[in-house]
Amino acid sequence: MKYKLLVLDVDGTLVNNEREISKRTLATLLKVQQMGVRIVLASGRPTYGLMPLAKALELGNYGGFIISYNGCQIINANNGEILFERRINPEMLPYLEKKAHKNSFDIFTYHDDTIITDSPENEYIRNEAQLNNLDIIVEDEFSIAIDFAPCKCVLVGDDEQALISLEEHWKKRLDGALDAFRSEPYFLEVVPSGVNKANTLGVLLEHLGVTREEIIAIGDGVCDVTMLQLAGMGIAMGHSQDSVKVCADYVTASNEEDGVAQAVEKLILAEVRAAEIPLEQLNERAKYALMGNLGIQYTYASEDRVEATMPVDQRTRQPFGILHGGATLALAETVAGLGSMLICQPDEIIVGMQVSGNHISSAHEGDTVRAVGTIVHKGRSSHIWNVDVFTSTNKLVSSVRVVNSVLKKG
CATH class of the missing domain: 3.30.1240.10 (Hypothetical Protein, Haloacid Dehalogenase-like Hydrolase; Chain: A; domain 2)
Structure with missing residues (x-):
């Protein structure tokens, strides 16, 4: 993918005038992380004040970071580690x-x-x-x-x-x-001296091995200008003053009009839908979520077919050593969820509505099962996926039907 890092100012950018992340913006930012793009919150707020926003965005699950105090600290959102810090004498x-x-x-x-x-x-x-x-x-x-x-x-x-x-x-x-x-x-x-969002972002880019051409930065204030100029794609919010807008590559809508979501949908998600799916990044980002906790790994993805594997071990087996039916359904929902995300439009979100499975045979501890999801209905308001789960010897274990609802953001 062209962009690897999405850097967001908070007040006046990420949050609306009620200091909240809108539903559309939240859904868009969760989706873009699921597609392999890391998010960095870059704000003048103190670190403690940014933690609830980082938690709502699940930055810890997707390798995100916090730049707080206008650049005085870089925090790893996963474990709270301070990667960089400058203080006043x-x-x-x-x-x-x-x-x-x-x-x-x-x-x-x-x-x-x-x-x-x-x-x-x-x-x-x-x-x-x-x-x-x-x-x-x-x-x-x-x-x-x-x-x-x-x-x-x-x-x-x-x-x-x-x-x-x-x-x-x-x-x-x-x-x-x-x-x-x-x-x-x-x-x-x-x-x-020398502390600002751009300089500290430069430290993070060096730490991650990411180039400035691979980042998008979005902000609304004079304090964001150097950050917008550093980024390969600098985006000003629609309500920014003209002195900020002229320094940006692109101007989106205001924070009251989901300007962040609109920019991300146009410049990242539209590109991802047409690009090769970054499976390694998806697996890495999900290692602390349910998918990672169950050992699920994507192995193939396209708009009509998604495959993944899952080990039968202490995490996914029943007490007497065979694959747990609930883990099988979780595997099927994981496969169908990614498939629907790939085919939905940038202004749409996917919500799981129903899952039903027929368990046909057993998979024993020590084996690794493979799920193959194929779409059987691609409607405007719903997707239906059939997910077959096989053992390593290609024996059918379960056949699962997953229904996802397609909703417009707003």
């Missing part, structure tokens, strides 16, 4: 606190599942804590209380012009030590 905190107070700004930072601040009643700080499900810890002596190196600090104020002035001053004063930028009209963020 704690010696800089008294200076940042002094500047905040001198300009009548509030200040906060993140630590694990908390926000630490000397201004707990600030509306913007409280909203940030609520958005990321963080507890607020109050420390009147902010810089003295911080006994760790934070990933970033944020100054907060209603005087946007004053924030702009301090941002411009710090670009000269802190050059080479820290970077400062406004992520919102009321937020001035301070991060280690």
Whole structure:
């Protein structure tokens, strides 16, 4: 496939204005992962605040990653391992606190599942804590209380012009030590020098052995521009300001109109349907899901026929040593599910509706069974698959009928 990595900004991009992933976007992103494309969430949010989204997208099952704090950390979504990290020298905190107070700004930072601040009643700080499900810890002596190196600090104020002035001053004063930028009209963020989404994404690409031509990046804000320019295909959301759109290769719909789903359907899923199916990647991505837990491996796939194998072992046998009927049905549904995904349109999703099997003979522990799925009905609203399961000696074990419903996204 042309693209191997899909990099998504979160607020204003992945989620709608209610801070939720729409059903259409969720279904599209699960499907694209099943087809072998990894997803990276790249956000200014803290790592803790991104974990629920990563879980909803099942990034851990499909080899996904999180780039948090606007590039300060890379997290492996499967095991939580920190692959990359940059932090602020704690010696800089008294200076940042002094500047905040001198300009009548509030200040906060993140630590694990908390926000630490000397201004707990600030509306913007409280909203940030609520958005990321963080507890607020109050420390009147902010810089003295911080006994760790934070990933970033944020100054907060209603005087946007004053924030702009301090941002411009710090670009000269802190050059080479820290970077400062406004992520919102009321937020001035301070991060280690050279940290941004693009630079950290470059680290991840090197780690994975992926080229920039093999990635799609989607975002809506000024903080996303360098990331969009790095990607082989940079996509701006429809509601982005013009300065972001002119830096992108393509402009999709807004986050209220499933812009991410529309872009992915057009630029990835439409291509995958016509391309060779990446079976090795599918097997690798599914190793932590039910399919992987049962040892199921795809061996062949086309729009009319899908084959897979499954071992008869301690995971799939009954107590007395023969293949479990429930595992056989799971194998059949796995085969038919992939087949329907290959033939459905980009704006459609597949939902399993019915499975019924006739178990004809036994397969014994130590054998490996083979499932062969062929489509017998390809309708606009449903697909019907016949899946025959054979032993290694080609003896028919079960014949299973699977019905999948075809639904429009929305």
